Structures are given as structure tokens and as C-alpha cells.
Amino acid sequence: MKERTSVKLTLAYDGTDFHGFARQPGLRTVQGELEKWLSEASERPVEVIGASRTDAGVHAGAQAVQFAADSLKVPPERLMAYARGTLPHDLTIRNWEVVPADFHVRFAARWKTYRYMLDLGQVPDVFVRRFATHVPQPLSEEAMREGASALHGTHDFTSFCAAKAEQTDKVRTIYRIHFFRQSDDLMAIDVTGNGFLYHMVRNIVGTLVEVGKGKIPPTALAPILEAHDRRAAGPTAPPQGLTLWHIEYHKDWLDDQ
Amino acid sequence: MKERTSVKLTLAYDGTDFHGFARQPGLRTVQGELEKWLSEASERPVEVIGASRTDAGVHAGAQAVQFAADSLKVPPERLMAYARGTLPHDLTIRNWEVVPADFHVRFAARWKTYRYMLDLGQVPDVFVRRFATHVPQPLSEEAMREGASALHGTHDFTSFCAAKAEQTDKVRTIYRIHFFRQSDDLMAIDVTGNGFLYHMVRNIVGTLVEVGKGKIPPTALAPILEAHDRRAAGPTAPPQGLTLWHIEYHKDWLDDQ
Numbered sequence: 001m002k003e004r005t006s007v008k009l010t011l012a013y014d015g016t017d018f019h020g021f022a023r024q025p026g027l028r029t030v031q032g033e034l035e036k037w038l039s040e041a042s043e044r045p046v047e048v049i050g051a052s053r054t055d056a057g058v059h060a061g062a063q064a065v066q067f068a069a070d071s072l073k074v075p076p077e078r079l080m081a082y083a084r085g086t087l088p089h090d091l092t093i094r095n096w097e098v099v100p101a102d103f104h105v106r107f108a109a110r111w112k113t114y115r116y117m118l119d120l121g122q123v124p125d126v127f128v129r130r131f132a133t134h135v136p137q138p139l140s141e142e143a144m145r146e147g148a149s150a151l152h153g154t155h156d157f158t159s160f161c162a163a164k165a166e167q168t169d170k171v172r173t174i175y176r177i178h179f180f181r182q183s184d185d186l187m188a189i190d191v192t193g194n195g196f197l198y199h200m201v202r203n204i205v206g207t208l209v210e211v212g213k214g215k216i217p218p219t220a221l222a223p224i225l226e227a228h229d230r231r232a233a234g235p236t237a238p239p240q241g242l243t244l245w246h247i248e249y250h251k252d253w254l255d256d257q
Numbered sequence: 258m259k260e261r262t263s264v265k266l267t268l269a270y271d272g273t274d275f276h277g278f279a280r281q282p283g284l285r286t287v288q289g290e291l292e293k294w295l296s297e298a299s300e301r302p303v304e305v306i307g308a309s310r311t312d313a314g315v316h317a318g319a320q321a322v323q324f325a326a327d328s329l330k331v332p333p334e335r336l337m338a339y340a341r342g343t344l345p346h347d348l349t350i351r352n353w354e355v356v357p358a359d360f361h362v363r364f365a366a367r368w369k370t371y372r373y374m375l376d377l378g379q380v381p382d383v384f385v386r387r388f389a390t391h392v393p394q395p396l397s398e399e400a401m402r403e404g405a406s407a408l409h410g411t412h413d414f415t416s417f418c419a420a421k422a423e424q425t426d427k428v429r430t431i432y433r434i435h436f437f438r439q440s441d442d443l444m445a446i447d448v449t450g451n452g453f454l455y456h457m458v459r460n461i462v463g464t465l466v467e468v469g470k471g472k473i474p475p476t477a478l479a480p481i482l483e484a485h486d487r488r489a490a491g492p493t494a495p496p497q498g499l500t501l502w503h504i505e506y507h508k509d510w511l512d513d514q
Contacts, residue, residue: 014383061384080380084393092380123337123349126271127318131384 006103007069007076009048010095013060016130016240017090020056021063030054030091034065037087041079043071051105051247052112055199057239059131061115062094064247066105069098108249111175113192114201115245116237118209121185128186133241139212141179141187147211148177148189150221151204157197158228160207162236165198170228172197177204190245199236207234263360264326264333266305267352270317273387273497274347277313278320287311287348291322294344298336300328308362308504309369312456314496316388318372319351321504323362326355365506368432370449371458372502373494375466378442385443390498396469398436398444404468404475405434405446407482408461414454415485417464419493422455427485429454434461447502456493464491 011030019027023035031048038046051064074082076096083093117132119125124134154173161170178190189208191201207224210216216224216234224232268287276284280292288305295303308321331339333353340350374389376382381391411430418427435447446465448458464481467473473481473491481489 012380012383014386059384089381089386090383092383094380123269123351124346126269126347126349127316127388129271129346130387 004101005069005076006066006099006101007072007079008064008066008097008099008103008105009079009093011060011063011065012092012094013063014090014130015054015057015059018056020058021050021052021054021060030060030063031065033088033091037083038067038072041072041074041082043073046071049105051109052244054244055239055242057242059240059243061243061245062247063244064105064109064249066099066103109195110248110250111192111194112196112244112248113190113246114196115243116189116191116201116205116241117182117243118187118189118205118241119185120187125185130240131243132186133238135209135212137213139187139209140214141212143214143218144189144208144212145179147208147216147218147221148179148204150218150225151177155225156228157200157225159224159230159233160200160203161197161230162199162203163230167197170197172200202237202239202242203230203233203235205241206237209237210234261358262326262333263323263356263358264329264336265321265323265354265356265360265362266336266350268317268320268322269349269351270320271347271387272311272314272316275313277315278307278309278311278317287317287320288322290345290348294340295324295329298329298331298339300330303328306362308366309501311501312496312499314499316497316500318500318502319504320501321362321366321506323356323360366452367505367507368449368451369453369501369505370447370503371453372500373446373448373458373462373498374439374500375444375446375462375498376442377444382442387497388500389443390495392466392469394470396444396466397471398469400471400475401446401465401469402436404465404473404478405436405461407475407478408434412482413485414457414482416481416487416490417457417460418454418487419456419460420487424454427454429457459494459496459499460487460490460492462498463494466494467491 019029021030023029023031046067048065048067080093119132119134151174156170157172158170172195174193176192180188182188211218276286278287280286280288303324305322305324337350376389376391408431413427414429415427429452431450433449437445439445468475
């Protein structure tokens with residue numbers, strides 16, 4: 001019996017013109033476009049599993065998907081070349097690898113980093129407008145860093161989870177919230193953790209922006225966490241500033257092959 | 258008699274969804290959108306003059322326009338705030354100033370810089386795809402620099418001017434062609450000169466890319482210039498990599514007010 005060949009792809013996409021990652025009937029989604037493309041390159045319809053269900057408008061620098069490649073007519077090593085000119089312009093394959101049959105693209109992830117970009121210029125920068133949220137008000141980065149430090153570590157993140165989320169276990173670990181400037185006006189906030197609840201990064205950033213504006217004191221972050229109540233935290237930052245930036249996998253899964 | 262108030266605006270735009278700068282009936286253009294917007298803010302229809310007629314797909318970090326502001330209902334100092342939410346998202350006003358009545362936005366320009374961006378990654382970067390041209394083949398930057406050095410100075414640039422151009426005097430001065438990396442895979446080429454012929458920067462870049470690929474030797478640039486024949490040079494680089502980056506004005510014009 002031939003062993004099932006499982007392939008992992010690393011994708012980048014500009015989420016602006018997608019209705020999110022997850023397949024939805026009649027809507028343009030990343031999963032939908034990718035499955036249509038892979039199915040055309042295969043003898044049978046292909047379904048993919050994604051590591052993260054990014055929302056409508058959210059981008060990816062390194063989303064991971066896996067699929068059973070047994071019916072592929074294009075050899076996996078030629079998929080990236082085949083993608084050129086056949087995949088939509090806002091979706092690219094950055095890397096591919098054959099993975100062991102028991103690999104699971106979601107459960108094998110060790111940690112993920114999401115990047116949120118804030119355009120702090122007085123006038124929105126047209127060159128980053130698809131990937132950053134414009135905040136013309138002055139922000140205190142010092143206050144934001146102080147507020148963010150309260151979120152490091154393992155906590156029940158109910159206060160930062162969309163009320164409609166299906167996840168029941170709300171405990172997650174944030175390893176790092178890292179602030180840096182890509183340019184004078186472009187602030188990046190990298191949030192790295194072992195997993196994320198629905199809207200968690202956008203709710204954290206929305207709250208930290210309020211801290212930066214001076215509307216929420218940085219010392220309020222600990223009590224907000226303790227409240228276990230979404231209403232305690234700040235607003236949800238808009239999707240277009242968010243990019244799934246990196247997914248780190250357990251080496252064990254990938255070195256077995 | 259009230260003196261005519263002339264206002265200069267500095268614009269940035271993402272040219273992807275515009276049919277170029279110049280007004281054209283029935284097409285979405287920068288001039289068309291700006292005049293429509295200014296006219297709605299004025300008692301009479303407003304016409305603008307642009308410093309540069311950027312082509313379809315070409316962007317601007319700092320295009321300049323001027324217009325007679327006498328019938329403006331919004332005071333010039335409030336135009337930028339008024340623009341927020343009323344101008345299309347891909348067109349912004351970065352600056353404004355009242356200029357002397359005899360100022361001319363085109364003739365008062367001392368020099369301009371155009372930036373051309375090349376994405377040299379194996380896979381196109383989705384985050385820069387609107388503003389860079391993807392060239393997956395390896396390029397010799399050293400050969401490109403050597404070739405570019407032959408173009409510095411005052412020359413008849415007929416070989417780099419679109420055959421259909423209306424300009425009759427083809428002599429221009431290039432002050433500098435500057436190469437740098439915005440990131441490992443993103444090469445920027447800044448071309449600074451006292452004026453540019455139709456498609457001149459795109460023809461220079463298209464030729465330099467051929468030099469980088471080894472298809473044209475860098476020593477061929479001087480004879481290509483001497484040929485005074487568009488067919489001697491390389492192809493026209495695509496518009497989306499090009500951005501009108503800076504226009505420098507004579508201080509005399511602007512300090513008079």
C-alpha cells in the first residue's frame with residue numbers, strides 16, 4: 001500500500017481582497033482559492049488544513065497549510081514554479097516540504113507571531129495603507145510597553161477574547177510583545193504566544209492603543225486580565241493592520257521524514 | 258482688485274487603480290479625482306496643474322499640483338483635515354502652501370527624483386507587489402551601477418525616450434542614479450535629473466535590468482546613448498515599479514510670499 005504523501009506549504013497573502021482564510025460558499029477566501037488551484041493541478045479535488053483561520057482583511061507573511069498530495073499531477077518540487085502566473089497575485093507560496101503522515105499543521109505548531117502595524121503619520125501613508133492601521137493621535141510608546149508587560153506569561157485571556165468565540169479554554173501563554181519602528185511613523189507590535197483566542201491580538205492592540213492615547217492607564221492591564229470580561233478591555237483594532245507573521249514548528253515533526 | 262490666491266499641494270498616491278495623473282473623460286485619474294474633490298469644496302469648478310504627468314500604474318510619494326484657491330469654501334489651512342475621509346483612500350495630501358501668483362508648479366521645479374523598485378525574491382513579495390516589479394533572475398548590481406554611470410550628466414536621451422513622445426528637445430541632465438537595498442530582496446534605483454522624457458526612467462531601468470542579467474554589457478550604455486535611437490536601448494520596465502519620489506523647487510519661488 002502506497003503511503004499517503006502529505007505536503008506542507010508556507011503561504012503569504014495580502015488579505016485585503018479575501019473574506020478571510022476559511023472556505024465560505026460564494027465568497028473569495030484563501031482556502032477556497034488555494035483548494036481550487038490545487039484541485040486543478042490534481043486528479044481529485046484537494047482539501048487543505050490551515051494552521052490559523054485568519055479573519056477577513058488579515059494578512060499572512062507565513063501561514064501554513066497541509067494537504068494530501070497523492071493525486072497531484074504537478075510534482076511537489078515543481079509547485080512553486082507552477083504557481084507563478086497561475087495563483088492569484090495576492091496569494092503566493094513561499095516554501096514547501098513533504099511532512100510525515102502524522103504531521104498536523106495546527107497541532108504541531110510550537111508558537112506563532114502576529115505582527116500589528118500602526119501608521120502614526122499625520123497623513124495616512126498610501127504605500128502601507130493596506131497593511132497598517134492609521135492612528136494620527138500621538139501615542140506614548142513607553143506607556144504601551146508598560147501596559148503590554150502585564151500580559152506576558154500564562155493567563156486566562158477571556159478579557160481579550162471575542163465574546164462569540166467558541167474556544168472554552170481561555171488560558172494562553174504570551175512569550176513576548178515586542179515594539180519596534182519600521183520607519184519614523186510606522187510602529188510594529190509583534191505578539192508571540194503558544195496560541196491565540198478569537199480576536200485576541202486585535203483586542204490586545206486595541207487596548208494598548210487606548211493606553212498609548214492615555215485613555216487607559218498602563219497599570220489597568222493587570223486588573224483587565226483579572227476581570228475575565230471582554231467588556232473590561234479596549235476596542236478591537238481593525239483587521240487590516242494584522243499579519244500572521246511566523247509559525248514555529250516542533251523540529252521533531254519535520255526532521256522525521 | 259483681490260489678488261489671485263494660488264495654492265500648491267503635495268500629493269501621494271497609489272497609482273494602481275488610476276489611469277494615470279492626467280484627466281481623461283470617463284476614466285479614473287488622479288487629476289480627475291482631485292479636481293472633483295476640490296470643486297465640491299469650492300464655489301466654482303477647480304482645475305489643477307500637475308508638475309508631472311505620471312503614467313497609468315505609476316505612483317507618487319510627492320507629486321505637486323497647484324490651483325487657484327479663490328473660490329475655496331474650505332480655508333487652505335483646513336484642506337488636509339477636510340481631506341480625511343473625503344478623498345479616496347489611494348490619494349492623500351501630504352502638504353500645502355500658498356505660493357506667489359507667478360509660481361508655476363512645472364517650470365519652478367529644479368530637479369526631480371523617480372524611484373524604481375525591483376523585487377528580486379524568488380517568490381514575489383505580496384506586501385510590495387503594487388509598488389515593485391518582480392525580477393526573479395539574479396542581477397549583477399555591480400554591472401548595473403557601471404552601466405548607469407555612463408548616463409550621468411547632460412546627454413541627448415533620444416535612445417531612452419518613447420518613440421511616440423511629443424518632446425522635441427531630448428537633452429536632459431541626470432545628476433545621480435543611486436542604487437540601494439530597502440531589504441535583502443528589494444532593490445531601489447533613484448534617478449535624479451532636471452527633467453525627464455516620456456518613459457525615460459522606465460527605459461533606463463529596463464535597460465539596466467538587461468545589464469544586470471548579463472544580456473547587455475555595461476560598456477554598451479555609452480554607444481546606446483550615442484545611437485539616438487530608441488531601438489538601441491532595452492525594453493520599457495513596467496509602470497508599477499515606478500514612483501515619483503521628490504520634486505525640488507527653487508527656493509526663490511517659495512520664499513517670496
